[in-house]
Amino acid sequence: MTDKQPIPFLDLKAQQRRIAIDLRHRLDAVLEHCQFVLGPEVRELETALAKFCGAAHCVSVSSGTDALQIALMAEGIGRGDAVFLPAFTYTATAEVPLLLGATPVFVDVDPRTFQIDPVHLAQRIEQVRADGKLKPRAIIGVDLFGQSAEWPALRDIARQNELFLLDDLAQSFGASLHGKMLGSQADATATSFFPSKPLGAYGDGGALFTESEQRAELYRSLRTHGEGKTRYEVLRTGMNGRLDSIQAAVLLAKLAVFPEELRARERIAQIYDQRLGNAVTTPKRVADSTSAWAIYAILLHDEAARDRAQMVLRAGGVPTAIYYPRPLHRQPAYSAQHDGSALPVSEDLATRILALPIHPDLTDHDVDRICTAMLATV
Structure with missing residues (x-):
């Protein structure tokens, strides 16, 4: 490979x-x-x-x-x-x-x-x-x-x-x-x-x-x-x-293999924390909890920084995703139902959030590539 x-x-x-x-x-x-x-x-x-x-x-x-x-x-x-x-x-x-x-x-x-x-x-x-x-x-x-x-x-x-x-x-x-x-x-x-x-x-x-x-x-x-x-x-x-x-x-x-997979996801999340924590905002843990790590979402400085990171990562073979690019109250299907109350945190997150790959079949080499590529963008 x-x-x-x-x-x-x-x-x-x-x-x-x-x-x-x-x-x-x-x-x-x-x-x-x-x-x-x-x-x-x-x-x-x-x-x-x-x-x-x-x-x-x-x-x-x-x-x-x-x-x-x-x-x-x-x-x-x-x-x-x-x-x-x-x-x-x-x-x-x-x-x-x-x-x-x-x-x-x-x-x-x-x-x-x-x-x-x-x-x-x-x-x-x-x-x-x-x-x-x-x-x-x-x-x-x-x-x-x-x-x-x-x-x-x-x-x-x-x-x-x-x-x-x-x-x-x-x-x-x-x-x-x-x-x-x-x-x-x-x-x-x-x-x-x-x-x-x-x-x-x-x-x-x-x-x-x-x-x-x-x-x-x-x-x-x-x-x-x-x-x-x-x-x-x-x-x-x-x-x-x-x-x-x-x-x-x-x-x-x-x-039958789910507990083992949860441990693998946690190990990868900890590597991301250690490698990326000084460069981007990594996920904060809810107190006294464990995560299933369906998504590992980082925060970048602004939307322009996220766009640059996605472009560089894509060129290096590292996929990313945005969960979510628009909060629900801003969606056309729901905007008419919203009472107009300010939801500033949700709106800010939508412009800065970025998800990195996290699944139990990522190899150590894969994780190293992802971290190296991510660090090169900031």
Whole structure:
């Protein structure tokens, strides 16, 4: 390999080679029994995922977005309701409340951890109450880029305001806070198994976690057209949100090596910290937590510096990505819903943030190339 050959931003082929034997065995089992939707692999996966993150119940679904939607549907959230969420995150978090007729209320984030700012959240709730046009109903805390949100503070705010608290764990399955895996920090937790996630399927997939048996039962009904005890007993308006058995088989094969991959991601993140920390702003860790390192995001001085860095890195075969080039309240789909409140941190981050490759199949040579190339840009 020459030093100009591109480094993969994510190398799913290398991962597939590592798990090939177990993966083929599991896929062949699905092809043998032909229960392609909610087959035995799905039940096995739900048990394994609940055990992994220490949750009482796991309900698998067809995507992370569907997980968010089912969780809000179960609470009856809709027209006239306010759902508070960070302005600096992926679109799915905001689109789900709108699909249900509710209104997303955007909250600014911490400038160093990129997680939702609890102080600003409390202010936004009070602002909405004072305005009187919407009823505060829910908070969606996002564990961004692999790290945990400030869950003790978010729980206090939710409890004080009698709001449903939902954890959007789409990017951070495998992370922990205060020695406990994420998955039971909120009233419900939604995660995604999109292929690029730390634990990713070979297509869409997701899951819901909850400590409530009643919620889990409702989630299972809603993911299957609102059915009751039998297939043709329809108790409520639901959706088609079931997980395919093939995706469950893939995830079971990947889950077997997931702890090892998390350790590899952490090792790479520490090298980046050490090599780049004096040249760029590296990610600040949330106190007493571990990260799944879905994304390793640095901050550059300004947008021009980021543009220069991307150009130099691209020429050296080092891919980068921008998460996110525009905060949600500035997106055309959501700008009309925004009340005009200033969100300066989210707007500033969008101009300076840059993601470097981080995945368990990066070699030491790859990591050295990335660091060397990055240092040459500043």
